[in-house]
Amino acid sequence: MLQTNLEHIETVDQFNNLVRSGAKVAIVCGRMGPMCVPVYGAMEALRDKYPDVQFCDMDFDTPTGVRTIRSLPEVRGFNGLPFTVYYSGGRVVAATTSIQSKAQIKAIMDSKMV
Amino acid sequence: MSRYDAIVVGAGAAGLTAAIYLSRARVKTLVLDSGMAGGQMNLTHEVANYPGVSTLSGAELARAMKDQAQSFGTTLMAHADILSMDLSGTVKRFEVDDEGTFEAPAVILAPGGSPRTLGLASEESFRGRGVSYCATCDGDFFADQEIVVVGGGNSALEEAVSLTKYASKVTIIHEFDEFQAHAYAIEEARANSKVHFLMNQRVLEIAGADGVTGVLSREKRTGSETHTPGTGVFIFIGYVPNTRWLEGHVALNERGEIVTDDVMATDKPGVFAAGDARVKRYRQITTAVADGTIAALAAADFINEMRRHKL
Numbered sequence: 514m515l516q517t518n519l520e521h522i523e524t525v526d527q528f529n530n531l532v533r534s535g536a537k538v539a540i541v542c543g544r545m546g547p548m549c550v551p552v553y554g555a556m557e558a559l560r561d562k563y564p565d566v567q568f569c570d571m572d573f574d575t576p577t578g579v580r581t582i583r584s585l586p587e588v589r590g591f592n593g594l595p596f597t598v599y600y601s602g603g604r605v606v607a608a609t610t611s612i613q614s615k616a617q618i619k620a621i622m623d624s625k626m627v
Numbered sequence: 628m629s630r631y632d633a634i635v636v637g638a639g640a641a642g643l644t645a646a647i648y649l650s651r652a653r654v655k656t657l658v659l660d661s662g663m664a665g666g667q668m669n670l671t672h673e674v675a676n677y678p679g680v681s682t683l684s685g686a687e688l689a690r691a692m693k694d695q696a697q698s699f700g701t702t703l704m705a706h707a708d709i710l711s712m713d714l715s716g717t718v719k720r721f722e723v724d725d726e727g728t729f730e731a732p733a734v735i736l737a738p739g740g741s742p743r744t745l746g747l748a749s750e751e752s753f754r755g756r757g758v759s760y761c762a763t764c765d766g767d768f769f770a771d772q773e774i775v776v777v778g779g780g781n782s783a784l785e786e787a788v789s790l791t792k793y794a795s796k797v798t799i800i801h802e803f804d805e806f807q808a809h810a811y812a813i814e815e816a817r818a819n820s821k822v823h824f825l826m827n828q829r830v831l832e833i834a835g836a837d838g839v840t841g842v843l844s845r846e847k848r849t850g851s852e853t854h855t856p857g858t859g860v861f862i863f864i865g866y867v868p869n870t871r872w873l874e875g876h877v878a879l880n881e882r883g884e885i886v887t888d889d890v891m892a893t894d895k896p897g898v899f900a901a902g903d904a905r906v907k908r909y910r911q912i913t914t915a916v917a918d919g920t921i922a923a924l925a926a927a928d929f930i931n932e933m934r935r936h937k938l
Contacts, residue, residue, distance in 0.1 A: 544764075546761070546763055546764045547669045547670045547686070547761060547763070547764060548761050548764040548765075549764070550663060550669070550686075551662045551663045551669075554662075554663045554705055554706060555662075555706050558705065558706040562725055590756050590837060590838055591755060591756060592755070592756060592757060592759070592765055592768035592769070592859070593754070593755030593756070593758075593759055593764070593765050593768075594764045594765060609755075610754075610755030610756060611754060611755035611759070611765075614661065614662065615661075615706040615708060616708050616724075
C-alpha cells in the first residue's frame, strides 16, 4: 500500500465499481519516488477544494495496476511516473504522465471535470 | 490577512535551515513552497557527503529538516502557488492561491532551481513519453533497451551508470570535449562496458514519432551529424534558478541568479536570499544550509532592529 492520505484502490473490483458509478475520480498510479510523491501531495491539498471528486492512489507495481490503469489505451506510450488518470461519467477525460504541479492538476480539474 | 515575522519562500535545504534558525529564535515563521518540502534533496538518491551523516537518502534528510523546523514552530505550507507579491514596503505581502494573503516585515527567498532543459520542442513533446529527468523513477521502463543520457557532470555520469541496471546500452552525449564531473564518476562510467560516449555535441532533436527513436546531434567542430538510437533520453544538464517570477522585484544577474551581499541581503530592505537561486560558485546541500543560516540570522537582526525603532 502506498503511504499517502488518499483513498487506496487495491483491487480490480474496487476500481471497476468506482469508475462505473460515474463519479468524478482522479487516480494517481505510481510508486513512492520523487516524481510521484509531489503529485499525491498536490491531490491531498486539493481535496477540500473539489469535494465532489474522489482522489485515489494505486500502486503501479501490483496486478491491479497492471490490469487497470496501466492497460488503458490513454496511457499507451507513457513512460514517466506517475500515470494520473481522470474519470467522469465512467469515461477517461484526461491522462497525464510524469510529475504534475498543483496548478496543472487544477487546470485539468477545472476544464475536464466540471 | 495572516501576519508573520518572517516568510521564507522555498522549502529546500536553504529555506528549511532558515526556518529552523528563525523559529528557534522565536521568530514567527511561515514557509511557502510550490511543491513539497525538500526541494532538490528529494531527487537525490543518496547523500554521502553531509557532515556527520555517513549516508542517507535525500528524501530522508529533507524529512528530518522539515520535522525539525516544524518542531520549533515553523508553519509550512506546501503546494502553495504565489499569485502575487509586494516586496517594496516595510511589510511584504504574498497572495497564495486558495489560501489567502500573508505578510511579514522580513522575507527570505530560497526558491532553488529546476532541471535545465535543452529547450527543444521535441524534448517537451516527449516529456514522460521517452524523455525523463529522473533515472530512479523511470529507468525500468527501458529494460533491455538503448538509452541516451545528455550531460557531462556528476549527475549525468552517475545516473548513466545506474541506468545500466536496465539498459542494454547507455550513450552519454556531452556538449564539451571533457567531462565536468569528479574523477571517481568519470572512472566508474568509463569502466562500465555498457556506457558509450559521444563528446563535443550539440543536441539538435529528440527524434521519433509515436515514441522516441533516438537523438540527433551535431559535432561542434566538424559539423557532422549523428543519430544515436535510443528509446529513452535522460537529461542531466544542470539546474536553472527558479527566479523568473522575481524579475522586477529584486536584483538578478544575467543568469537570473539573485544578487546578495555577504549576509544574504538583496537590494530590497528586509528581503534576503539563500541557496541555489542566488549568485554563488558552489551549489551543495551544505552551502545551501550555510546560506540559510546566515540569511536567518540577518533576518532576525533586521526584525529586532525594526522592533527597537518601532517600525
